[in-house]
Amino acid sequence: MNLKELASSLGLSQTTVSRALNGYPEVNPETRARVEAAARAANYQPNSRARRLATGRAMTIGHVITHTGETEMVNPIFADFLAGAGEVYAREGYDLLLSIVHEGAAERAYRQMAANGSVDGVMVQGPRQEDPRIALLQELGLPFLVHGRTGDARGYNWLDIANLRAFRRATEFLLDLGHSRIALINGQEAMDFAARRRRGYEEALRARSITPDESLMYADVMTEGYGHRAAAQLLDRENRPTAFLVSSVISAIGVRQAAWERGLQLGRDVSIITHDDVLSYLNNDAEGPAFTATRSSIRLAGRRCAEILIERIKQPDAPFVHELWEAELMVGRSTGPAP
Amino acid sequence: MNLKELASSLGLSQTTVSRALNGYPEVNPETRARVEAAARAANYQPNSRARRLATGRAMTIGHVITHTGETEMVNPIFADFLAGAGEVYAREGYDLLLSIVHEGAAERAYRQMAANGSVDGVMVQGPRQEDPRIALLQELGLPFLVHGRTGDARGYNWLDIANLRAFRRATEFLLDLGHSRIALINGQEAMDFAARRRRGYEEALRARSITPDESLMYADVMTEGYGHRAAAQLLDRENRPTAFLVSSVISAIGVRQAAWERGLQLGRDVSIITHDDVLSYLNNDAEGPAFTATRSSIRLAGRRCAEILIERIKQPDAPFVHELWEAELMVGRSTGPAP
DNA sequence: GGTTACCTTCAAAGCGCTTTCAAATTTCTC
DNA sequence: GAGAAATTTGAAAGCGCTTTGAAGGTAACC
Numbered sequence: 001m002n003l004k005e006l007a008s009s010l011g012l013s014q015t016t017v018s019r020a021l022n023g024y025p026e027v028n029p030e031t032r033a034r035v036e037a038a039a040r041a042a043n044y045q046p047n048s049r050a051r052r053l054a055t056g057r058a059m060t061i062g063h064v065i066t067h068t069g070e071t072e073m074v075n076p077i078f079a080d081f082l083a084g085a086g087e088v089y090a091r092e093g094y095d096l097l098l099s100i101v102h103e104g105a106a107e108r109a110y111r112q113m114a115a116n117g118s119v120d121g122v123m124v125q126g127p128r129q130e131d132p133r134i135a136l137l138q139e140l141g142l143p144f145l146v147h148g149r150t151g152d153a154r155g156y157n158w159l160d161i162a163n164l165r166a167f168r169r170a171t172e173f174l175l176d177l178g179h180s181r182i183a184l185i186n187g188q189e190a191m192d193f194a195a196r197r198r199r200g201y202e203e204a205l206r207a208r209s210i211t212p213d214e215s216l217m218y219a220d221v222m223t224e225g226y227g228h229r230a231a232a233q234l235l236d237r238e239n240r241p242t243a244f245l246v247s248s249v250i251s252a253i254g255v256r257q258a259a260w261e262r263g264l265q266l267g268r269d270v271s272i273i274t275h276d277d278v279l280s281y282l283n284n285d286a287e288g289p290a291f292t293a294t295r296s297s298i299r300l301a302g303r304r305c306a307e308i309l310i311e312r313i314k315q316p317d318a319p320f321v322h323e324l325w326e327a328e329l330m331v332g333r334s335t336g337p338a339p
Numbered sequence: 340m341n342l343k344e345l346a347s348s349l350g351l352s353q354t355t356v357s358r359a360l361n362g363y364p365e366v367n368p369e370t371r372a373r374v375e376a377a378a379r380a381a382n383y384q385p386n387s388r389a390r391r392l393a394t395g396r397a398m399t400i401g402h403v404i405t406h407t408g409e410t411e412m413v414n415p416i417f418a419d420f421l422a423g424a425g426e427v428y429a430r431e432g433y434d435l436l437l438s439i440v441h442e443g444a445a446e447r448a449y450r451q452m453a454a455n456g457s458v459d460g461v462m463v464q465g466p467r468q469e470d471p472r473i474a475l476l477q478e479l480g481l482p483f484l485v486h487g488r489t490g491d492a493r494g495y496n497w498l499d500i501a502n503l504r505a506f507r508r509a510t511e512f513l514l515d516l517g518h519s520r521i522a523l524i525n526g527q528e529a530m531d532f533a534a535r536r537r538r539g540y541e542e543a544l545r546a547r548s549i550t551p552d553e554s555l556m557y558a559d560v561m562t563e564g565y566g567h568r569a570a571a572q573l574l575d576r577e578n579r580p581t582a583f584l585v586s587s588v589i590s591a592i593g594v595r596q597a598a599w600e601r602g603l604q605l606g607r608d609v610s611i612i613t614h615d616d617v618l619s620y621l622n623n624d625a626e627g628p629a630f631t632a633t634r635s636s637i638r639l640a641g642r643r644c645a646e647i648l649i650e651r652i653k654q655p656d657a658p659f660v661h662e663l664w665e666a667e668l669m670v671g672r673s674t675g676p677a678p
Numbered sequence: 679g680g681t682t683a684c685c686t687t688c689a690a691a692g693c694g695c696t697t698t699c700a701a702a703t704t705t706c707t708c
Numbered sequence: 709g710a711g712a713a714a715t716t717t718g719a720a721a722g723c724g725c726t727t728t729g730a731a732g733g734t735a736a737c738c
Contacts, residue, residue: 002695015719015720016718018696019717026715027717028716043450045451045454046694046695047456047693048456049392049694051695052695052723053389053723055695055697067422067619074419074421074422079413082413086404086438087439097434098436098437100426105429115382117386118387118434256596280413281561281563341725342724342725353689354689358726361726386724388724393725679738684735686733686734687731688730690729691728691729692728693724695723697720697721698719698720699718700719700720701718701719704713707713708712
């Protein structure tokens with residue numbers, strides 16, 4: 001059933017039927033009711049391909065997700081971020097176009113989206129320091145929103161969490177407990193968020209006149225195995241750290257495992273604070289084993305990012321939106337006074 | 340730059356330019372070369388909205404992902420499955436349309452995709468027993484492929500792993516090691532894969548004249564916390580199980596944690612076998628703490644599922660494809676003789 | 679040389695909608 | 709009750725491509 005058939009079955013023109021269904025005001029209420037009833041009865045749905053061509057809008061938002069080079073790892077936080085964003089898209093009538101490519105192919109993916117008009121805007125996640133995607137999208141003139149930020153962040157829309165403050169605060173918390181040898185198990189420091197977290201950690205140490213020790217800092221893709229390896233190395237040193245600051249619950253699980261294997265008890269022999277993205281399948285709440293954590297829901301972030309992006313697509317000339325969220329420090333059972 | 344402009348700048352008709360770019364044979368080789376050069380120079384990309392309308396093909400595949408009711412949990416295996424499928428889609432020129440909805444809204448999402456023609460086919464994941472989506476898609480006449488299977492599986496395309504055999508095999512492995520009180524920490528048994536795994540487990544027990552004990556079987560959404568809770572309960576009984584068969588590495592991490600907390604060592608005091616989807620961020624390999632596992636890569640499955648679905652979209656009348664993959668049993672360090 | 683076949687190109691229709699512009703009808707206004 | 713204004717509907721153009729059907733130009737054949 002298409003518009004033409006529906007219109008002729010009603011004895012009306014396509015124009016009127018189209019207007020009735022799209023809520024235009026200049027339609028007689030009775031006519032509209034009649035049209036709506038017929039459309040429902042026939043289960044009529046306007047053909048989205050035709051509509052998109054006619055309106056010039058794709059009603060689609062692009063997400064380009066890259067997997068990291070060698071390991072081909074897909075960052076698991078994307079699932080929850082997408083769930084949050086997807087909720088909003090569905091509500092607002094937008095489709096979500098997902099492109100999963102190798103890191104090197106991302107530029108081509110964005111260029112293609114811009115040139116062939118398959119999306120109205122794109123979401124950028126996990127920016128690196130001086131990420132080339134931002135300049136590219138500015139050049140292409142495609143509306144976009146960055147989850148995270150980098151460089152001179154005034155010239156585009158972003159939503160970020162206060163990574164530096166969160167990790168400074170977490171480090172201070174450990175210092176207050178008497179820890180002084182605190183290891184940092186960070187994400188790849190080419191990523192902007194990881195660089196900020198490291199700065200927060202170092203600032204807190206310096207403020208207490210502790211010189212940051214490079215040998216206590218690790219940076220890599222945040223898998224469980226990485227957390228385990230890094231912690232194992234650190235814990236087997238003669239002068240081992242008494243506390244760990246970790247960038248992801250997944251890696252923190254590896255760190256915890258390494259501690260257990262050495263007979264060390266969390267919160268007594270060794271302390272862990274992790275950043276917690278509140279992933280739905282790794283809920284770090286009262287029920288399970290609760291890490292002390294800086295916490296900010298990636299899913300809520302996804303939801304809000306989608307809202308902002310859609311607003312910006314509708315009003316391309318509005319001023320840039322910058323939203324900085326604080327992470328809360330949740331004290332769990334993985335921290336305690338330095339031994 | 341659109342086709343009309345490109346054509347007139349070349350002094351050719353739209354017809355010829357379109358044909359030259361789409362590889363039709365009736366174009367003079369010199370003309371084609373000229374057109375291709377000009378298109379490249381102008382960075383011309385055909386407008387996908389127009390092309391889709393004209394061809395009647397969406398060049399898009401839909402994935403509807405549901406989050407489970409109350410917990411709103413998004414199954415983390417989707418990220419890796421999507422990565423595998425996305426790779427193939429990109430190669431074949433298909434877009435991936437992702438719809439993330441509450442479980443109850445899935446039917447509407449499929450109906451909409453079928454009615455408005457935004458996709459050429461859909462991927463169905465995680466079928467429940469007698470899943471209504473299958474009948475729905477058959478009725479809608481939309482090509483689809485099921486990852487997993489259920490009910491009378493002859494009438495549609497599917498790719499599945501041999502869940503029953505894998506869990507029977509794993510149970511036999513534990514029985515051979517002398518375990519007899521083996522707990523099953525399963526996924527929700529409304530899911531077809533979980534029901535099959537349970538049958539495999541029970542068959543293996545019965546074959547050794549052990550009556551399956553309901554009190555040793557748990558079934559729920561496979562989070563870490565669930566694994567931890569279930570194992571904690573079981574290990575605190577007077578007559579505790581000596582081995583665990585777990586449906587997901589994520590839950591197995593919770594089980595392991597519960598064991599550690601009670602001073603029990605894996606492979607000595609308690610054994611764990613888990614199913615391992617080979618998620619990229621939870622790699623259960625030699626480096627990290629390796630569980631004994633039935634193993635099958637969800638990412639490879641995604642890749643193959645995409646290939647099959649695209650084949651079927653291109654040839655709608657070909658016979659149904661049924662592909663059953665064996666999971667391999669990888670012996671790790673989490674299993675040992677019964678104490 | 680005339681007919682046929684082939685190669686190459688093009689004009690125009692069509693995909694199924696939205697939207698502009700105009701027309702028909704009804705309601706107001708004095 | 710005539711003219712103006714408001715309300716409601718429709719014809720047709722257009723979105724940017726693909727594809728059909730026709731035609732111009734060459735080569736091939738007898």
